[in-house]
Amino acid sequence: MTEPKNLEVCGSVMDGIAEKGSALESPSKKQPTEYTVYPVRWVVLFIFVLYSASNSLQWIQYSIIQDAVVKYYGVSSIVVYWTSMVYMITYIPLIFPASWLLDKAGLRVTTIIGAFGTCAGSWLKVFSVPQDMFWLGFTGQTVVAIAQVFILNVPPRLAAVWFGADQVSSACSVGVFGNQLGVAVGFFLPPMLVRAQGTIEEIGADFQLMFYIVAAFTSVLFVLILLFFKAAPPTPPSAAADLGSNLDSNFLQSIKKLLTNRNYVLLLISYGLNVGVFYAISTLLNQLVLTYYPGANEDAGRIGLVIVVAGMTGSVVCGLILDKTHRFKETTLAVYAASVVGMIIFTFTLDCGIIAVVYLSSILLGFFMTGYLPVGFEFASEVTYPEPEGTTSGILNAVVQIFGIVLTLTYEWMLSNISDRWSNLTLCAILALGTVITACIRSDLRRQAAQNKG
Template sequence: MEETKELEHRHYEYTMDSFIPNSKSSDLMKPETDDNNDDEARKPLGDFVVYSRRWAILILFVFYSASNSMQWIQFSIIANIIQKYYNVSSTWVSWTSMIYMFLYILLVFPGSWVLDKLGLRTAAIFGCLGTCLGAWIKILGVNPDLFYVAFIGQSIVAASQVFILSLPAKLAAVWFGPNQVSSACSIGVFGNQLGIAIGFLFPSIIVKNSDDMNQIGNDLQFMFYLVAAFTTVLAVLICIFFQKAPPTPPSASALLSERPKNNHSSPFFHSIKNLSFNLNYILLLISYGINVGVFYAISTLLNQIVLTHYDGAEKDAGRIGLCIIVAGMLGSVCCGIVLDKTHKFKETTLAVYILSLIGMIIYSATLSTGIIIVYITSSLLGFAMTGYLPVGFEFAAEITYPESEGTSSGLLNAGAQVFGILLTILYGDILESFGDITANIVMVGFLLAGCIITAFIKSDLRRQNAYMSSISES
């Protein structure tokens, strides 16, 4: 084992001038073993190598992320049933979703600090244990007079997402090479979308709208136990198998991100200051927040919107939400592939934003034309709006490099939560007072403003420039 360590060290002796390996040995192009897995091949990428285990780490993160996000919409997608069973207002049901946004805003700085200073593994363990704990607490709140207990459990799960939402960009940068980093980030975001899709679909299937309160209570208890069991399995797997980083960095940009930590790294809050004075990042922060905020508003109030036009369509509301997310998963993967192939970050961001605007207009205009049409138009909206998420992450990583991807994506998410709360409250008030047509027109106006803001962002691709510079120097 010591011999293997020495061999790896010799192949990865870096210089501050080039940020690439000193060794040009052809041995780097051959599969090698490492300490943790003797039969695992390390795949070469230029003078750097990436590790096969990166896919296992990414897949594990996908399910870990899903275990948290599936609980976000768990109550509000069956809002009418929750209101009846717990005897609470629609506002309280909406807050079971908005608490995710509110607590993320409060905890984004400590969460980003943990990710930046303690690494992926520590952040993931904190997140999975909190998600598991909150899921079990909700079981204790299944009685009709214990809504506050269920809400406490939901709040703990919500607080735990601060250790999840910022991870895709960081995980992709730490484990994947430059030609896979955008696709890896998209797959990481896919986990969040997978969980939301599950959260849209299964509550409306498991929990029936019945006049028998005992039946509703039994259905809720069954749902809570399923979620708690799933999160427990994921927590065990994360604690055992999830790793902080590969033995050696996969790219020049990853190496450059590591180097300052041992030498002249700016403190965490100095990094925040740098981001605050980055005009391109601020513009992206606003435009990203608008897009994701509109998505949060639509998702949170989807049950109420669908039931306004189609009585007794609770299951349809869940399925429409599923269509939005599944189409968004496809959009995320497609956008990630496009970014890896073209590296046209601004162009892709603007194009997807325009598609979101068009999708929202079509969705709004067809809400009352038939439930099948709503399925189709909501899928178009989801493809663009949910597909935008990894594009925003990767664009932020490019224009803020060499700042930590965890910090840039953390602040991006915080902005999205602020807009999410404001737009959800605004959307709900307008929906109740003036109807869904007016509410959707207002959301279209916000998306139009987001498109205009995106157009003013300069395509300052710092991470790509660092990668190209390392190639030219080698």
């Protein structure tokens, strides 16, 4: 059974380009007045959310229990931090072939490759428990990081291919929600499973249990994707998707157009600054919290969980707002400015001595800073339509990784050599700069214009 949807004007992100290879009638031959969305789209989206979470939960898996990893494996703290930064390093050179693959081969092939890599890397970690096998765990982490390249730029494409004009922003937000869900679990699960104060034998057993749980989860998801994850619906869900499906995209030409698009370049910088700050705080959160609250290892994980869960809520709320109002520039600017306020409050409450206050300030910080992620995706697709969503979001994420590496290393150096107060104030200034850059972006909503024309 299908759900008929009337053609509506929509300003959401990515109705853009339907899956290549779908047998669709060209709008030039027939002007449809009604489009169909299929209930199975929710199954596809749900599987993707879990699959994305299975990968992103491993991003912070080592660094959130940095003290336990140092104690058990005998490696330095900076080596532990590189287990999260490897996610950023591998993304930069691989995003272009991954975006090309998504554009040419489609959702199903790309997703299967990513799911296999996530599963394989997780099982390598299972065999890295002996104290002299950290190198194997790092190898597994690198494989999982490479698999991430086939995940991060999928939400806008999946939303465009499967969802109607009045749901696509929300669908993209839910897709990004999967990544955030995984990060939340990554903050929460390792400190709960691995006892930093335990004996070497106890820590080893805890690592074994944690790695087995993650490997089993990724294995089940790999099977589900093989069985149930579909590439595209039989017919397009919206006018913009119908129009986009008939456009032949040239990958190199698309990159050239994107990098000469003033609004997109400004968004690349502002988005990179915001998410780079989030990466820096997330990677060093354990060290930051333990500075003022010694022994609060589980609290560090829970504070990270609070930041991400609040951001997940913010993502969904922002997606709904965009679907209802189509005010992309205004929403993006408001959320960015609120991130600055949240970071300032977090900075001045961190050393108050009452950890409950830190939890509260983390809610505010997370709601806006992490909630900004899908808003930036959506705004990017609006100002770059009809370029392929995978390429648009892929370059966006590549820039994020560069900013993430630079800001994480800079933040780590400042925490070690200056003070956390000045380190955090520097991040506040960076977010303020990003807000100014966002204000300079023109509201050129090309996808909305195409939907109107359709």
